[in-house]
């Protein structure tokens with residue numbers, strides 16, 4: 001299905017002209033970059049401001065670039081409320097035009113009676129119609145409220161499934177409406193409940209359990225590989241919404257514990273790439289940045305990259321049975 005997104009061009013033009021902005025920076029996540037030129041041309045035809053597209057990779061609202069522009073327009077995400085979001089950033093969530101009802105109809109028979117409903121920024125405007133639809137089909141539907149990193153009820157981030165944990169005891173399973181595996185994976189590992197994916201773009205319904213089990217096997221192997229490591233790097237992100245200084249200090253402290261005989265340095269970085277890590281020649285890394293980094297990109301790294309939770313398992317401070325997903329929570 002050809003998915004279209006609402007870039008809210010008219011609202012953007014009104015804002016730019018109303019504020020008399022001189023220089024505008026447009027920031028797109030990887031999945032929307034192909035639309036960037038088209039959006040820039042549509043805006044620049046109706047404003048006097050200089051329009052520049054930010055070319056660096058972007059994966060979330062946690063990533064706000066340094067710029068001399070007087071307005072950043074960030075597409076594809078909702079704001080992270082607990083982050084300082086100056087007036088000079090405008091978030092355009094890029095609502096998807098895909099109708100989720102056909103795939104919800106396909107999902108109904110696979111769902112238990114009590115379900116928690118979750119989605120991402122692109123489909124959040126459909127959460128009430130989806131809830132009404134499922135209730136008409138006899139389901140009891142709960143839409144949770146997350147912590148201060150989540151803008152909307154029912155919204156899940158790849159680094160924050162608090163919206164699911166907050167209602168997990170009251171539901172038998174979660175239904176995630178959206179594409180990809182990472183968000184439902186975060187929900188499955190944060191809540192220990194079954195998670196069904198209703199993907200309205202590819203029109204398919206699937207269970208996350210196989211992906212979750214495969215990921216757990218990979219994580220177990222990565223932890224075992226790190227047992228040989230003596231020299232660790234601790235990744236501290238320069239991106240404002242991924243920067244966990246207290247967590248980096250905690251990781252350094254447990255690695256420096258005299259009984260472990262391990263040494264560790266904190267390395268600050270913006271975009272993390274395997275080449276950048278390799279240059280340091282360290283034996284293993286612990287990432288306090290975006291949790292997706294260690295998990296989604298694991299095959300690209302030549303040495304183990306662990307989450308802080310996985311380091312606790314490696315050091316014997318946590319049992320493998322207590323494996324939980326690394327989340328970035330409000331206040332961290």
Ligand code: SF4
Nearest residue numbers: 059060062158159290
């Ligand atoms: S930290 Fe990662 S998962 Fe969280 S908002 Fe940023 S890019 Fe997304």
